[in-house]
Amino acid sequence: MKHALAARLPDQLASRLERAILAGEHRPGERLPPERDWAARLGVSRAALREALGQLAERGLVIRRHGAGTFVSDQPDARRADAWTQLLQRQPLMQADLLEFRDMLEARCAELAAERADESDRARLAACHAAVAAAYAGRDRPAQVRADVAFHRAIADATRNPVFSYLVATLLALLHEHVNLSIADLAPDSDEARALAAQHAALWRRIEARDPAGAAQAARRHIDFVRQRWQRALED
Incomplete structure (x- = not known):
């Protein structure tokens, strides 16, 4: 029985750490504590912790860098997102389905x-805005995409709902595609660029208020704006 319990410990530990990451206790890109110190803090062996971290690495939740340590991935489940991106590239009309989902998801997040x-959260949102x-x-353009996606992720994290x-x-990869689409050929001094900036400002102010x-x-x-640009792109 003791051997069975010991064999299950890494699995239990992996689940515990996964919940902590998804709950936002460890931020994307954050360096996790050294294994020796963390194992002592958790009251487990280094071997159990190392195996648990290996499971999280396989799931794409953490990245292990030789000589640097273990970091929380800033793109969890990237392989699944990549598969969706490839599907959307093969079937562009599915973009409408994603926009419908984004409308529901981002409105509820906000x-x-x-x-x-x-x-x-409010300080992070202010900095992101x-x-x-x-x-x-x-x-x-790459800086615009990074800033835009970071802003939307900050809103999601502020829901305090890990799901x-x-x-x-x-x-995230799909959001990158939509952000690229929504700002494609957008001149900084155009009416559409000003409208997009105003949309982000309005969203931030309503959350702040x-x-x-x-x-x-x-x-x-904001999603309506993206939808309109996508429809125009299809017509061109």
């Missing part, structure tokens, strides 16, 4: 973020 965001505003004032955080993180209904409405307006 609503819950307005209700639940604590001071650390400032980064979005600065990025869209320039012409660096929303996980869904948005898992869909703790206005759930207003935040959800602002999120839907």
Whole structure:
């Protein structure tokens, strides 16, 4: 019996650490504690912890870098997201299905973020919005995409619901595709660029004001903008 319990310990530990990561206790890109110190803190052997971390690495939740340590992945389940991206490339009309899902997901995330965001969430959202505003004032397209996606992930994390955080993180590659589409050929001084900046500002302000209904409405307006640009791209 003791051997059976010992064999299950890494699995139990992996599940415990997975829940902590998905709950946001460890942020994307964060370096996890050294194995020796962490094992002592958790009251387990280094071997059990090492095996548990190996399981998380296989699931794409952590990245192990030789000589540097173990880090929380900033793209959990990237393999699944890559599969979806390839499917969308083969069947472009499925973009409409994804937009429909984004409308539901992001409106609800914005609503819950307005209700639940604590001071650390609000500070992160303010910083992310400032980064979005600065990025869209320039012409660096990759920086714009990174800032935009980081802003949406911060909103998801502010829901304090790990399922929303996980869904948005898992869909990160797909969100990148949609952000690229929504800002393609967008000149910094164009009416559409100003409209996009205003949409992000409105969304951030409604969350900051703790206005759930207003935040959800602002999120839907943003998705409507993306939908319109996608439809025009299909027609061209």
